[in-house]
Amino acid sequence: MRREIRFNAFDMNCVGHIQQGLWTHPRDQSHRYAQLNYWMDYARRLEAGLFDGIFLADVLGINDVYGGNGDAALRGAVQVPVNDPMMLVPAMAAVTKHLSFGVTANLTYEPPFLFARRMSTLDHLTGGRIGWNIVTGYLDSAARAIGLAGQSAHDDRYDLADEYMEVIYGLLEGSWQDDAVVADRANGVYADPAKVRKIRHQGKQYSLDAMHLCEPSPQRTPVLYQAGSSTRGREFAATHAECVFVNGQKIEGVRAIVDDIGARAIAAGRFPDDIKIFMGATIVTGRTDKEAREKFEDYRSHASSEGALVHAAASLGIDFAGYDLDEPIRTAKTAAIVSNVEAMTRSAGPQWTKRKLLEQMVLGSRQVPMVGSAEKIADTLIDWVDQVGIDGFNLSRTVVPECFDDIIELVIPILQDRGLYKTAYREGTLREKLFDSPRLPARHVGARFRSVT
Template identity: 75%
Template structure:
């Protein structure tokens, strides 16, 4: 049986997400991101194309590494202004039946008790279609915004995250029994107190003595995404993640990450199939190769090199404004996204320069686009899936909505013809569609926090 390929739309509630500068293209509609109708139209398009979900990125800070301030980020709309992605999800869910919603939420700056309620509420409102991309943040500007001088050390953030996960698992999985809500109008009893309990957590970072404020939602715990590829990030993913987001590089590198995370998960008692991997990809699709390349060249004319460097500077923790075009860049020890620095060293060598970086950012990001006819791109996607073990792709937007319209109209039918893309949605929750069950399996670490009578 061929591996089924899955698609998420990868986006953000802003104008400049990954491909910096493309919001200036005359056909791009991302400047409408503040309109609710923009997002409901978007959701309908994705569901028509049988996308598994929309994967919302988010940051809680501004990109102020480049030049030591946020001026260039503001000029280029580099993920600022950025609105809260969770608030558009109920509206998108209201106009769809099957589309899933993976949303990035930074656990460092929100108490687990309050966050657990927000996720349960979204899971109720979407009928069990919510997922959480677990992040700990990497911007010092976000830390300063809430009164902290700077980021915690990279690995320490994962230690904090492990404890955070323990707290939210206790709330989601252990506080309410499934049969706690009676809604008995005759007796006037809504919930059975004997089936609801206060959870107790007294740890290094958190102290919580409370019952969860929400009754069990369809999934209880949202589908768990995670995007760390560093050594510590892989350990965290193997423990907690159901879906892992990796960035594309060479096939051997992606395969090594995929195999390593699954092997680590198996050592922890999980099944390898309990972890699905989505790879980031940027697709420019045409009816012919020539049409796709013409579109690519038209897009390139709208790329902002400055905005691309602003984004890269923040995610790598390096101020590129201090370097001449061909001056070797010293990476040093960064507390930003460690796996990004490691990936750059692999692709450009330890002595890389601004020129080398810009040569790789042909469409305004370090994610090289795949350009070609629908048939060519279908072959590429199938090849990557078979050779690396990835289950699907997070498709970065370029010029919206046409970038997803073309995937739906041109690429999806080619993949369906090859028998590697669904022709209809499965019933059930987001987790049902991905894994065949609505709740986390007993092999997941969260299961130890379930109440057993």
């Protein structure tokens, strides 16, 4: 039986997210990012179109690798200014019933005790529709913003993340028993103290002696997303993630990542189907190829090469301002996103240049867009699912809201006609919609921290 394809809108609480420069398009509405009604309308639109969710990226710190400062990022609105994505979720949840919300949060800079409360609160307020994209950061500017000299090494950040997750699981899964809340009005007892326990942890990075402040939420632990495709990132994903976000390059490269994550999941005592894979994609479509190509050329005229280089410099850890167009890029090990460097090397070869990079960034990002009629786009998406084994797509915005309107109006009906996209939402929490279970399965590492009634 073929997989049902899932769509998340991929965005960020800012003006310029992935496709740099497209905020200058006269029809683009991303300049309204600081208006709450913009996001509420956005959520209504996505739910009416049967999108599975909205995946909200986030970054702490400014993209200041390019040229050694943040000037170009500020000029081009390259992920700055950027507001807190979590503040948007309750408002969007209030005007929807089924849409899910994946929020990115950097565990490096927030104590797990406080973060656990934020996740439980969002899970309560959304009725169990929250997911957490676990990231460890990649910008030295973020580290400096909280008083550190710079980031720790890439793999060391994942070691810290493993310990962080232990504390999070303890608080969310182990502090309150399922029946701790009795809400006994007659005797004035809301929670039974015998069924709420302190979580004690003494580790290399974190110390804790506290009970969780929140009663059990619908999912307890939010659905866990992870976006690292480096070797260490895949190891982390195989242990913790329920959904993995991969960047699309060549089919063979993505298939190798998907297969590796599945093999690592088995080694960790899990099933490959315990992890849903979402691939990042950019779509420009129309009723015909000609219409799609004209729209693409229109969008392309607003893309910013400088903005694209600013974003790429930060995520790759390489200052492209110091290179001539055809000078080979030196890809020494950096503390940035290792998988991005690996993907770029696979795509452009070991001696790639700034010119090769710019040739890929036709819409202001390294993500090469899919351009074509809705029929052609549907065929392409189905090929990716069938050949690689992915479960869905995180669709990055180009010109909003029309980019998602096009998907809803033109592409989804074709996928529905082919029996590959839902025609109505299922009931339940986000985890129930994905895995038919409201809680982490017993074979997930987080379940080992579960309180025994």
